[in-house]
Amino acid sequence: xSPAPLLELAGxxxxxxxxxxxxxxxxxxxxxxxxxxxxxxxxxxxTLFDVITGFHRxxxxxxxxxxxxxxxxxxxxxxxxxxxxxxxxxxxxxxxxVLENVMVGALLREPRPAPARDAARRYLxxxxxxxxxxxxxxxxxxxxxxxxxxxRALATRPTLLLLDEVTGGVDQRSIPAxxxxxxxxxxxxxxxxxxxxxxxxxxxLATRVVALHLGQKIADGVPAEVVRDRHVVxxxxxxxxx
Numbered sequence: 718x719s720p721a722p723l724l725e726l727a728g729x730x731x732x733x734x735x736x737x738x739x740x741x742x743x744x745x746x747x748x749x750x751x752x753x754x755x756x757x758x759x760x761x762x763x764t765l766f767d768v769i770t771g772f773h774r775x776x777x778x779x780x781x782x783x784x785x786x787x788x789x790x791x792x793x794x795x796x797x798x799x800x801x802x803x804x805x806x807x808x809x810x811x812x813x814x815v816l817e818n819v820m821v822g823a824l825l826r827e828p829r830p831a832p833a834r835d836a837a838r839r840y841l842x843x844x845x846x847x848x849x850x851x852x853x854x855x856x857x858x859x860x861x862x863x864x865x866x867x868x869r870a871l872a873t874r875p876t877l878l879l880l881d882e883v884t885g886g887v888d889q890r891s892i893p894a895x896x897x898x899x900x901x902x903x904x905x906x907x908x909x910x911x912x913x914x915x916x917x918x919x920x921x922l923a924t925r926v927v928a929l930h931l932g933q934k935i936a937d938g939v940p941a942e943v944v945r946d947r948h949v950v951x952x953x954x955x956x957x958x959x
Contacts, residue, residue, distance in 0.1 A: 720747055721784065722747055722781075723747060723782065723908050724745065724769070725780070725781040726742055726743055726745070726765075726780050728742070728777060729741070729742045729775050729778035729780060729788075730742070730776050730777040731773055731775050732776050739761045739764055739765055739768065739932050740761075740931070741778065741933070742761075742778070742932075742934050743934065744927055744937060748908055750909070751903050751908075751909045751911060751923050752909070752910045752925050752926070752927060753912075753922065753926040753927070753940070754910060754927050754928075754929065755912075755916070755919060755926060755949075756952070757953050760929040760932065760953075761933075762881075763881055765929070766879050766881055766910075769800065769802075769879065770792055770796075771787070771789075771790050771792040771795045772792055775788050782877065783798070785798075796825060796873055799874075799875050800875060800876070800877045801822075801871070801873045801878050802870060802879035803867060803878075803881055804881055805881040805912070807866060808866070809854035810854055811855030812853065812854075812855065813853070814850065814852065814854070815841065815846055815851070815852050815853075815854055815857070816834065816837055816850040819837035819841055820836075820837045820872070822868075822870060823837045823840075823872040823873075825872075825873045826872075826873065826874050836872055837850075837872055838850065840868040844864040844865075844871075845864060845894070846861060858888075859886045859888075860887040860888055860895075863886075864895075867880070867883065871902070871907075877907070877908045877909075878902065878909050878910075879909075879910045879911075880899070880910070880911045880912065881912045882912055882913060882914065883899070883911070884913065892915070892918065899922055911923065916944070920940050923940050925938065925940070926939070926943040927943075928943055928948075928949045930948070935948040935949060936948060936949050
């Protein structure tokens with residue numbers, strides 16, 4: 718018997734004026750999965766994350782997390798329920814130290830500064846930034862800031878983590894270590910949904926792939942099948958990749 722979905726979207730639609738960013742998107746994410754989300758720019762991938770995490774309210778459809786409806790809740794309410802995310806456009810607090818940035822996430826679960834600081838240090842160790850805890854976030858490289866965002870999200874102790882282009886803009890030599898880190902997060906009990914343009918990353922990580930195009934879901938299945946789907950090839954990958 719299959720486990721109940723951790724996250725479930727049914728007919729989710731989001732419009733901005735005359736533009737439909739998400740059009741009746743339905744999908745389910747089971748506990749322990751790593752679901753890759755692919756598609757061309759403007760396909761509605763980041764908007765879908767915004768809708769799931771409360772930054773935008775859907776115009777139609779239902780979103781359930783652990784069986785309970787979350788559509789329309791504030792981002793902080795959704796975070797407290799166990800959903801965390803990173804952003805495509807990095808959003809650290811540049812005038813705060815690396816440690817202080819992660820403490821912001823840890824304070825969601827632990828309001829006392831000393832335990833929050835200890836928790837932040839554990840997550841910095843996990844993502845490989847322990848030696849940079851005293852640096853200001855604005856001094857970090859792109860790859861380090863990506864890891865910082867992951868640490869800050871993990872410090873909220875999520876059950877579900879949404880990663881938005883975590884390898885984008887990162888030096889190619891740093892990508893294998895990021896891929897290894899994402900895999901270890903799943904091994905530690907975190908379910909992941911990953912927006913990613915690097916198909917090597919998707920193929921090496923994802924247990925399932927969802928493809929979006931013009932706001933619509935055009936494919937959903939195991940990676941080897943999705944990358945050969947005619948609609949995905951035409952809309953995104955191209956015949957050379959297939």
